[in-house]
Amino acid sequence: MSDLKQTLKEQIIEQLNLEDLTPADIKDDAPLFGEGLGLDSIDALEFIVLLEQNYGIKIADPSEGKDIFQSVNSLAAYIEKNK
């Protein structure tokens, strides 16, 4: 699980072009959207691509992503459950 989280952080940085950040800058439980990493609805679209390309998980409705994309923890849990 912690390997998955580390990989996820690297993928988030890559997918969202957060080129100045390192995985250490992203905390497991910090909110990704709003205050935490400052992401918004456009970035949610990037998460959909990330899940599809790297884990083969399809999210048809962008609004579904709200709970899944809350933090690295919630993303990792969702991937574990659905892979």
Place this chain on the structure above:
Amino acid sequence: MKLIGNCKISKDGVFLNGELKFTLSEETWKREIYTRLAIDYPKFHKMDALAKMAFLSVEILANSPNPYEYGDSEMALIFANSSSSQDTDLKYIHSYEVKGSPSPSLFVYTLPNILTGELAIRNKWYGENCFFIEEKFDAEFFLEQINFYFSKGAKACLCGWVNSFDGKEECFLFLIEKDTIDNTESLKEELTKLYNQ
């Protein structure tokens, strides 16, 4: 016209009002400035190089005495560069040609004027905006535009030359306030000198 302040940043260092404030050592030099200024604005990390440089320059200039004391629509933003958003354009093209799908978060930065939007959001500036593509930095062109905006009622113009292409990144920001003195010629010289520092 009165030059209230100016700031120039590149990977070589940070100049505020013509003085070298500090030099930079890291490859991620924009992040280095961000950390040094102890800013807490997570959206910064998502910005492209142009928006990051403009954002940082505005923050640095904010540390000199009361630079932005105008009504929320009294300051015009006049920006220009020679390379538009070509750096980000290439990254975005890479997303669909190589990485498998067009990236929406890159696509939204494939317009140079997004940086004025970022500055407006951060500082709640509702004033007039214009972004020009010029072959090179030309103080006279900026002064011409500033004159237009002053004639239309702006109290100040925040101007910037923000360029990022082929590994060369630079931002020169200056704030001009309206007054009765006509000093276009001397200002042109001064701005050209400051840009070339």
Place this chain on the structure above:
Amino acid sequence: MSPIFMTYGTMITPLGNSVEENFDAMLKEQSGVDFAENSGFNQENWPLGKINSLPAKNRYKELLQRTCKNLISSHGSELFSDENTLLIISSTKADIEALPKDTFASTRSILKEELSLKNKIVIISNACISGVIAINTAADYLQHSDFKKVVVIGIDALTDFIIYGFQSLFALSNEPSQPFDKNRKGICIGEAAGVVILSKEKINEQFHVEYLGGSSSNDANHISGPSRTGEGLFRSINLTMQRAKIKAAGIDFISAHGTGTNYNDEMESIAFDRSGLIATPLNSLKGYFGHTLGAAGLIEVIATMKMMENSTLLKSVGFKETGTTRAINVLRENKQQEVTTILKTASGFGGGNASLILKKCL
């Protein structure tokens, strides 16, 4: 302030190769938007405002060359080679095919060569409001510099770059766009070129309008999403009305931006309502041409000038039923009516909004 006059130069869209051809097609309620096979990233057939006679490669350069040729044949070369003439270009992406080389270099070289320009070219790239800002900047030059004429060219070509980008934002409509309509589904992208000429004195016998004022304002809210309150557009409309010395009641018609996305059209309806313009008749011309980005402001101003010249209001193609919370007066049918004073608005990425007011020369 001395008066500033404006007339049209040329207009190239899927509907025609001249201002007249375009206006005739619009009177017949034709649309230039059609399904383009395999245009999407996953080979979707998106409806687009595509000029079919342009080649697959170098569309932008070809479109710019055609624009120059039209101008020379309609207005003669002296207008452009005159040292009192300035040229302003409005384009969002220009020659994007040139990457990794400079995407704006070919614009300068083509224009210099085709039009024998004496002066530098001013290029404005401010997303979808570029065209309106370019006209406002032209007026600034006439008001405060020695130039006597300013030619403004708005131009953008269709590219995978743009289509894939709007697709990635889920902003494209899978049907021809329906600005302000209840069933609107998004944007259709288009390509076009449009040219107007502003001057201190009327330049020929052609129809002229007077430019009364213009402005821009930022939403200070989001880089790609429109403001929920229409703040920037509201501020720009008010500032433009102040500068033009026109009150809301003095505006006969609005040429709105109206992209066909949910949020944009809703935002515009709120801004018009807040500006006292809820009952003012309006259209969006995106149903005819799609959204042509840097060309939009120009071709929409030209079409509106033709409406003024012919005392005919053109309907908003694609609009059937009110689909915004404020019940603005979107035109369902073409209508014979005298139009004296019009407001043109635009809004775009980067939170930009711009507007201008024109008056028919009587």
